[in-house]
Amino acid sequence: MIPLSLTLSAFGPFAKEVTLDFKNIKNNIFLITGPTGSGKTTLFDAISFALFGKASGLSRTPDDFKSDFADEKTPCFVEFEFALKDKIFKIKRFAPYVKTTNKNTSRVISSKAILTLDSGEVIDNLKAVNAKIEELLGVNERQFKQIVMLPQGEFKRLLEAKSDEKQIIFRRIFSTEQIDEFTNILKLKSKELTDYTTSAKNTIFALLQSVLGSLADAELEAELRKSEPSIQKSLELLGASIKVQQGKLLELESVRTNLESSCKELTLELESTERLNSKIQERAALLSQLELLKQSEDVIEKAKSDVIKYRAAKDLQPQERLLSDKQTQLEQLKTVLLKETQQNSALSLELDALKSELAVQVQKSEQIKLYEQTIPRLEALVDDFKICDDLKVELAEIKIQKAKSKEKLNLIILSEQWLEIKAQIDTLKLQESSITQIKNLLQTFKKLHQKHQMQKENYSADYKLFLEQQAGFLAQTLNDAAPCPVCGSTEHPKIAVLPAKHLTQQMLEALKTALEETAQNLHQIQLKLQELFNALHSAGMFSFEFSDIFANEEQINLTHQKLTLNCHGLELKEQEIKQQVNVLFPAENLLKNKEFNLEIVRAKHEEQVKTDTRLELQVEALTADLKAKEERNKSLYPQVSSAEEIVNQISKLKAEINAHEAALKELAGLLEEKQAAFLKSESLIKLHNQNITELLAQIESESVKFKAAYQSVGFASLEEYKTALVLNCTAIEAEIAEYESKKREVLTKLSVLKEDIGANTFSKDLNMLKAKCKESSDALATCQKECIDLSATIEICLRTKNKVKTVWQQIEKNNNLCYKTNELYRLASGQNSAKLSFERFVLSSYFDLIIEIANLKLREMTMARYKLQRKLEKNKRHSSGLDLEIMDSFTGKPRDVSTLSGGESFKAALVLALALSEVIANFSGGTHIDTMFIDEGFGTLDEEALDCAIGVLMQLKNTGRMIGIISHVSELKDRIKDKLIVSATQNGSYAHFLLS
Amino acid sequence: MKILHTADWHLGKTLAGYSLINDQAFILHNLKKLLKEENIDILIIAGDIYDKSVPSIEAIRLLDNFLYEVTTETNVKVLAIAGNHDSAARLAFGNRLYQSQGLHIIGEFESTLPKLTFADDFGSVNFFFLPYFSLEKAMHVFDLKFKNLSEAFTAIINHNKPNIKTNERNILIAHGFFSYFQQVKNAFSELDVIDSELPIGGMDIIDIGPAEFFDYIALGHLHCAQKVAKDHIRYAGSLLKYSIAEAAQNKSVTIIELKEKGNLKVKTQQLATLHDLCVISGFIDDITQNPQKYVHNPADYIFAKLKDNNVVDGMFRLRQVFDNVLGLSVAANEDINFDAVINKELKQDISGMFKMFFKELTNNKLDDEYLTIVNDVIKDLNK
Known part of the structure; x- marks a missing residue:
């Protein structure tokens, strides 16, 4: 049961409506704190009131709940919403209050309660609501207070409660009703088994009684009459008396066998006498029979003779048949002959027809012969046509060839031209190049010439200088008196001055060589030029002479100009030729791929022309031929224009010929056939006639024979013979046989009987024998009956004995089970030495568990000093009680719980309540108490104990339980995060959550 | 500069009914001697000076004497902050008056941490005081909503960062449950904690990360002397063994020699105590007959884990042999899963x-x- 929300209205110190939402509390502990008198305990009261209609403490009653702070109009109610096993319930309860009406009379409005279930169903009957709440929670108000709340000052309740009270609580919590159920079922089973035993015993006695009647056993009777008959003894007695009866049976048996044998003898005798008598009687009968038979002998004889006659007739039958056969044959043959003659006449008619037809065909063959002659001629004509066509084709081909060759010829001509031109161009080019060469050379010559001239000048100048130098040198060496080496005078008026430029001999020499070189070069060039000019001249280009070209510069220039002009002219010519080349472009392409030279081309040209002419001739010949043939054909067959028509005609003719031949063949064949058939038929007719005559003769002879035969046998006429055949032979024969056999039978029987009977005679003492026999058999029957009765009785007794035995065994078996079940039941129900019932045991073991868990916490809280344990009753190994006591480890002796101090007893109560709630939480089934409220109590602890207590609270596993603590202890305020703060004002109290 | 870092004195504490005031007086006397011997410059007391919000008279007297003697007989400057056991306002009474004597006790938490600067050979050393603060107090002081204490701590550090010159040496004094990791189980593997140091209903561990840049962080709250992942972040540990769970811990004070920035040496120094607290284990007969086998000083605080299953008058017998018996447990009470x-x-x-x-x-x-x-x-x- 987890609280979800609580609404109070005019309840206790809460004047107005206050709603508290518990859903936001995340941790499992919350603290309700506030000053004294603010209304902390009232909140618990509210929950308790909402659920049960009572306050949480004894001293308060619901009547006191209505808040004096609130006015009369405000209703006093508590609405409590809680979750139970994931289902949400809401209960609203109104407190009773006194209402004063206008007339100053007071009315007590009693309490109302409305419960809304998780399904939405609403219960508002007060009693029903209370009952439902108790059902849902599983505890009533008292128990609720003991488990769920530890109210202020009353927390010791559970600790000090008596065993029985604890048992009631625990039973509800741990739903040990099942155990109760268990015990009950054990009880039922045990009862069942004992009942079974008694009923089985009764059955046994009934059986024994039933058997008693037939046994007449006094001992057994006596035994059974006892109040507690021993079944064992009864069985023994029964067995004994059965044995006695069995002895009796044996005696009777022997008597019976004796009687049986005597009876048998008598019967045998009786039988033999009877048999004899019967045989004698039989013989008499047989004799009379024989007499009768003798009387009918005559008839039998007649029948025999008839039979003989029949036999004879039968013998003759085949002959007769033969005769008739032959006659029928004759008839047949006659009909055949008729048919044949008919056929014959038909055939002859056919034959005539065929012959006429054949004549017709023969006439036709004349015409055919004509056809045959025309065919080869036509064929020849066809050939001619064919040849004509061939020729035509050939002609066309040749024409094509001609055209081709013409083309080729053209090409060749073109290529010839091109080649010629090419040659021309080449020569022109050569000339051009040589001219340019000459030009260039001329240029160089010019230059060189110039150079040469210059050099010459320089040299001469230099030489002069040199000379002057020499003069100068000499002049220097001159003295006035010395003679001049040159002229020899001694006066030197004009002394040569040394030129500025100093020249040596070597330099002069160098200049000279240079000059000579240049001259050489010039000469060479001149020679070259001469060569070239000669070449050109021979080619016919120049008209002017060579030698006067190099005379001077002017002339060189002139030559130069002329050459240029020539060149120019050549160029022009080149252009022209180039144009021509363009015309001949295709030829160029053709020849590009192959290296033709003019000769080959020319040769080809000639060849081609030859072929051309050849072809021409051919064409002429063919056309002439063709024309002639065509003319001829036209003359022969003017209407025929093509070979095809002729071919068709030929085939037509051929076909006709073939048809004619075929027809002839056919006819010939048919004729042959028919003739053959005709001849055959004639011969057949002849044969048939022969046969007929033969047959007639045979018939005659046969009939004569036959007559003789039947007459010899005894038949006067054919009719007699026929009547004789009509006889029903088999029946008569059967009669005869029967008679004979009967006779035989009787005779044999008689002979047998004779033997059997012998000399004996009819006996008359039969009756006496019969009576004797009967007597003896009667006696036997009674004896037998007695035997049967006795054995039946014995059988019944034995069966009964066996039944009793089996039932007895079952009882024995059952006994064991019964005993054990009974024992278990007694153990479970507490009828045992320890006076401990199963339920109590279970409860006490749960209680032990609770105590164990409580001790874990108590150990911590009291530093292992205190330990809870169950009070052990004196001299009992096992305590059934649920009373508690405290074991103090300091003294090592246990003492009652009530001896604990306030703080210590709070600790014990706290741990017990915590342990209980933990066990309940882990226990599936039973009540679902997962909330706990502790109202004060922590204030009774000193700081060490408080520390321990808080430590214990800390260890509570977070299993979804909620623990609400009311305390003003400041340490708790610090340590517990979620708080519900109740504050008191002049107008009443307020409460609100302060969550972490 | 030499700094002695201590914390968690819990003056006035009683253990199993025994008042530890004499042991505390003895060790404080030795502490004073140590201060003189080691030439300590600064004494840091990082919170939980008193055991209760309203301490006992003996505890007040003891602290009064000690602080007076230290401030008059030595030049040691005392820097103290309030812890979760102290009542901040009561402890810091007269703080402004003490300052001139070299005694600084910061009790109430403020958003701007009080800063105290001392100079040494290497420059200035700044001390920042961060007394114990609760989430509500932090939210109230900053007027902001914090989800948990770590967030609050980060906000505090960030708020004070402008005031901290990172080129100088800075020391933070704080009291709380600091760890390098946010996770509880990691914290437990990292730190030595006893059960009573855990908060109820939620683990509010503060991540020390944001304050890592301090040269030294002097922490108080955990009773075992230890470092928090780094050498410069330390808990001094309590002066004495204050519970049976601490019996195995070595109690000490931490001495820090602070040279230039980046150079600090840390050592722990044990102090002599009046009594030791130990847990002895054995059979009652053996223990009572041969007490010296188990314990040197029979006056020590003894908790006896008896191996016998049940002992009659165990306490009485032990008290014959030992002066101070905290309690006993018997083997039958052993831990059950x-x-x-x-x-x-x-x-x-x-x-x-x-x-x-x-x-x-x-x-x-x-x-x-x-x-x-x-x-x-x-x-x-x-x-």
Whole structure:
């Protein structure tokens, strides 16, 4: 049961409506704190009131709940919403209050309660609501207070409660009703088994009684009459008396066998006498029979003779048949002959027809012969046509060839031209190049010439200088008196001055060589030029002479100009030729791929022309031929224009010929056939006639024979013979046989009987024998009956004995089970030495568990000093009680719980309540108490104990339980995060959550 | 600069009825000696100075004496903050008056952390005081909504960042449940915590990450001296062993030698105590006959885990031998696995329970014949 929300209205110190939402509390502990008198305990009261209609403490009653702070109009109610096993319930309860009406009379409005279930169903009957709440929670108000709340000052309740009270609580919590159920079922089973035993015993006695009647056993009777008959003894007695009866049976048996044998003898005798008598009687009968038979002998004889006659007739039958056969044959043959003659006449008619037809065909063959002659001629004509066509084709081909060759010829001509031109161009080019060469050379010559001239000048100048130098040198060496080496005078008026430029001999020499070189070069060039000019001249280009070209510069220039002009002219010519080349472009392409030279081309040209002419001739010949043939054909067959028509005609003719031949063949064949058939038929007719005559003769002879035969046998006429055949032979024969056999039978029987009977005679003492026999058999029957009765009785007794035995065994078996079940039941129900019932045991073991868990916490809280344990009753190994006591480890002796101090007893109560709630939480089934409220109590602890207590609270596993603590202890305020703060004002109290 | 970092004095605490005031006086005396010997410059007390909001008279007297002696006999500056056990306003009474004497006690939490600067050879050292704060207080002070304490802490650091010169050395003094990780289970693997240090109803662990840039963070609240992932973030631990769960811890104070920025040396120093607190385990007879085998000083606070199943007058006997017995437990009270117990017991079905019942009464196992009967009955029951 987890609280979800609580609404109070005019309840206790809460004047107005206050709603508290518990859903936001995340941790499992919350603290309700506030000053004294603010209304902390009232909140618990509210929950308790909402659920049960009572306050949480004894001293308060619901009547006191209505808040004096609130006015009369405000209703006093508590609405409590809680979750139970994931289902949400809401209960609203109104407190009773006194209402004063206008007339100053007071009315007590009693309490109302409305419960809304998780399904939405609403219960508002007060009693029903209370009952439902108790059902849902599983505890009533008292128990609720003991488990769920530890109210202020009353927390010791559970600790000090008596065993029985604890048992009631625990039973509800741990739903040990099942155990109760268990015990009950054990009880039922045990009862069942004992009942079974008694009923089985009764059955046994009934059986024994039933058997008693037939046994007449006094001992057994006596035994059974006892109040507690021993079944064992009864069985023994029964067995004994059965044995006695069995002895009796044996005696009777022997008597019976004796009687049986005597009876048998008598019967045998009786039988033999009877048999004899019967045989004698039989013989008499047989004799009379024989007499009768003798009387009918005559008839039998007649029948025999008839039979003989029949036999004879039968013998003759085949002959007769033969005769008739032959006659029928004759008839047949006659009909055949008729048919044949008919056929014959038909055939002859056919034959005539065929012959006429054949004549017709023969006439036709004349015409055919004509056809045959025309065919080869036509064929020849066809050939001619064919040849004509061939020729035509050939002609066309040749024409094509001609055209081709013409083309080729053209090409060749073109290529010839091109080649010629090419040659021309080449020569022109050569000339051009040589001219340019000459030009260039001329240029160089010019230059060189110039150079040469210059050099010459320089040299001469230099030489002069040199000379002057020499003069100068000499002049220097001159003295006035010395003679001049040159002229020899001694006066030197004009002394040569040394030129500025100093020249040596070597330099002069160098200049000279240079000059000579240049001259050489010039000469060479001149020679070259001469060569070239000669070449050109021979080619016919120049008209002017060579030698006067190099005379001077002017002339060189002139030559130069002329050459240029020539060149120019050549160029022009080149252009022209180039144009021509363009015309001949295709030829160029053709020849590009192959290296033709003019000769080959020319040769080809000639060849081609030859072929051309050849072809021409051919064409002429063919056309002439063709024309002639065509003319001829036209003359022969003017209407025929093509070979095809002729071919068709030929085939037509051929076909006709073939048809004619075929027809002839056919006819010939048919004729042959028919003739053959005709001849055959004639011969057949002849044969048939022969046969007929033969047959007639045979018939005659046969009939004569036959007559003789039947007459010899005894038949006067054919009719007699026929009547004789009509006889029903088999029946008569059967009669005869029967008679004979009967006779035989009787005779044999008689002979047998004779033997059997012998000399004996009819006996008359039969009756006496019969009576004797009967007597003896009667006696036997009674004896037998007695035997049967006795054995039946014995059988019944034995069966009964066996039944009793089996039932007895079952009882024995059952006994064991019964005993054990009974024992278990007694153990479970507490009828045992320890006076401990199963339920109590279970409860006490749960209680032990609770105590164990409580001790874990108590150990911590009291530093292992205190330990809870169950009070052990004196001299009992096992305590059934649920009373508690405290074991103090300091003294090592246990003492009652009530001896604990306030703080210590709070600790014990706290741990017990915590342990209980933990066990309940882990226990599936039973009540679902997962909330706990502790109202004060922590204030009774000193700081060490408080520390321990808080430590214990800390260890509570977070299993979804909620623990609400009311305390003003400041340490708790610090340590517990979620708080519900109740504050008191002049107008009443307020409460609100302060969550972490 | 030499700093001594301590916390969680819990002056006035009683343990199992024994007042520890004398032990606390003894160790504070030794602490004063240590301050003199080590030439400490700054003493940091990082919260939980008193055990209760309204401390006992002896506790007040003890603290009064100590602080007076330290401030008069030495040049040590005392920097203290209020913890969750202290009452902030009461503890910080007269703080403004003390400052001139070198005593600074910051009780109430403010959005701007009080800053105190001292100079040493290497420059200035800034101390920031962050006393214990609750989520409500933080939300109230900032007028903002925080989801958890970590968020509040981040906001505090961010708010104060402009005031912190990161080129200088800065030290933060704080009191709370700080960890490097947000996850509870990681925190537990990381830190040594005893149960009473856990908050109820929710784990509000504060992520120390945002404050990592401080040169040293002096923390208080957890009673075991330890570092929080990094060497410069430490809990000093309590002065004395204050519960049986702490019996195995080594108590110490932390001394920090602070040189230039980036250079600090940390060491722990144990102080002599008047009594030790230990848990001894053995048989009652052996313990009472040979107490010296288990404990050096019979005056120590002893918790006896007796191996006997039940002892009569155990407490009385122990008190003959030892002066201060905190309590005893017997072997029969050994830890039981809750889940195993509850599952075993409750998951029994009727036939199982009946078997147990049968065994209990007749001391025999339920043989096959009986078993078939029982199964039949159960079958009928289920119909």
